[in-house]
Amino acid sequence: MEEGVRPAPCRAKGGAPGFKVAVLGAAGGIGQPLSLLMKLNPLVSVLHLYDVVNTPGVTADVSHMDTTAVVRGFLGPKQLEAALTGMDLVIIPAGLPRKPGMTRDDLFNKNAGIVRTLCEGVAKCCPNAIVNLISNPVNSTVPIAAEVFKKAGTYDPKRLLGVTTLDVARANTFVAEVLGVDPKQVSVPVVGGHAGVTILPLLSQVNPPCSFNPDEISYLTKRIQNGGTEVVEAKAGAGSATLSMAFAAAKFSDACLRAMRGDAGVVECSYVASAVTELPFFATKVRLGRGGAEEVLPLGPLNDFERAGLEMAKKELMESIQKGIDFMNK
Ligand SMILES: NC(=O)C1=CN([C@@H]2O[C@H](COP(=O)(O)OP(=O)(O)OC[C@H]3O[C@@H](n4cnc5c(N)ncnc54)[C@H](O)[C@@H]3O)[C@@H](O)[C@H]2O)C=CC1
Numbered sequence: 001m002e003e004g005v006r007p008a009p010c011r012a013k014g015g016a017p018g019f020k021v022a023v024l025g026a027a028g029g030i031g032q033p034l035s036l037l038m039k040l041n042p043l044v045s046v047l048h049l050y051d052v053v054n055t056p057g058v059t060a061d062v063s064h065m066d067t068t069a070v071v072r073g074f075l076g077p078k079q080l081e082a083a084l085t086g087m088d089l090v091i092i093p094a095g096l097p098r099k100p101g102m103t104r105d106d107l108f109n110k111n112a113g114i115v116r117t118l119c120e121g122v123a124k125c126c127p128n129a130i131v132n133l134i135s136n137p138v139n140s141t142v143p144i145a146a147e148v149f150k151k152a153g154t155y156d157p158k159r160l161l162g163v164t165t166l167d168v169a170r171a172n173t174f175v176a177e178v179l180g181v182d183p184k185q186v187s188v189p190v191v192g193g194h195a196g197v198t199i200l201p202l203l204s205q206v207n208p209p210c211s212f213n214p215d216e217i218s219y220l221t222k223r224i225q226n227g228g229t230e231v232v233e234a235k236a237g238a239g240s241a242t243l244s245m246a247f248a249a250a251k252f253s254d255a256c257l258r259a260m261r262g263d264a265g266v267v268e269c270s271y272v273a274s275a276v277t278e279l280p281f282f283a284t285k286v287r288l289g290r291g292g293a294e295e296v297l298p299l300g301p302l303n304d305f306e307r308a309g310l311e312m313a314k315k316e317l318m319e320s321i322q323k324g325i326d327f328m329n330k
């Protein structure tokens with residue numbers, strides 16, 4: 001038998017400056033590459049990896065990367081509180097992914113309870129942490145998290161952010177393909193929510209300014225709205241987007257960390273508590289700051305096609321939000 005790993009005889013000099021970040025669901029399809037990417041982030045000094053399975057292996061593996069962050073693993077509900085205590089940022093990709101033929105809402109029954117439990121842990125152990133919520137259906141899980149925090153008396157709407165960065169990444173990629181340019185040069189605002197018609201790309205507000213013909217608008221809108229389903233079908237039962245999602249989550253979390261450090265002008269799309277429409281939650285551009293979503297930015301001018309899309313998005317979103325709130329108040 002191989003010898004076990006004994007603790008290193010450290011000459012401790014105190015912790016490196018930086019933020020303490022936890023990934024909940026760290027052993028999953030998103031969790032593993034996301035943990036790797038967070039270990040690469042120089043703004044992270046401590047990285048806690050929590051899951052109900054397999055975290056010892058993932059932790060041992062990621063911890064051997066010679067980057068600054070100190071990595072610790074936590075396994076199962078008994079270790080949730082230790083995983084969360086003292087965290088500045090909590091990223092949550094825990095929960096079931098879709099299989100072909102399912103909608104994101106079909107995940108509600110399994111994932112609502114998982115998100116509730118994990119957010120109860122956040123409220124108890126790191127009530128001031130900023131939360132990046134990835135678990136689907138995001139349109140409902142963010143309202144669930146808000147209700148958990150309200151019940152615990154810790155709710156600050158600025159600190160709860162639903163991650164919709166993958167919609168923006170897809171929009172940038174597909175628009176760049178049509179325009180024949182590098183996706184890095186393209187910025188497409190995607191508003192609304194994170195499922196089907198609630199994903200509303202604002203092609204009239206693409207930066208740098210450009211125009212599309214009706215065929216391009218129809219193709220791009222459908223492809224962006226169906227990006228998740230495109231991956232689910234291509235994976236044919238083996239899950240949903242994991243690598244592009246880990247990339248998108250790492251990008252969004254890095255933006256949160258830079259804003260928490262005090263960088264100015266950090267703006268990302270995110271699904272947050274919002275007064276931009278009559279709905280209590282909505283994704284738009286938000287200005288990130290030390291306290292999270294410091295300012296929710298307005299929608300900007302919409303064309304007729306986008307206004308019609310907004311009405312469809314709001315109808316579906318309203319039901320998903322109410323379903324999340326009802327889950328917590330039944
Ligand atoms: N917001 C977005 O844009 C996207 C969201 N997602 C969602 O992210 C979630 C995760 O997707 P994958 O990583 O592909 O799934 P996965 O099944 O590969 O991994 C999920 C992980 O969560 C863990 N888990 C389950 N219950 C838990 C609990 N109570 N506490 C902690 N961990 C728990 C599992 O053990 C597993 O390791 C899904 O709900 C999926 O729909 C996926 C892609 C994009």
Ligand SMILES: O=C([O-])CC(=O)C(=O)O
Nearest residue numbers: 098166227228229240241
């Ligand atoms: O489609 C899914 O189920 C996963 C997801 O949210 C995405 O890839 O956008």
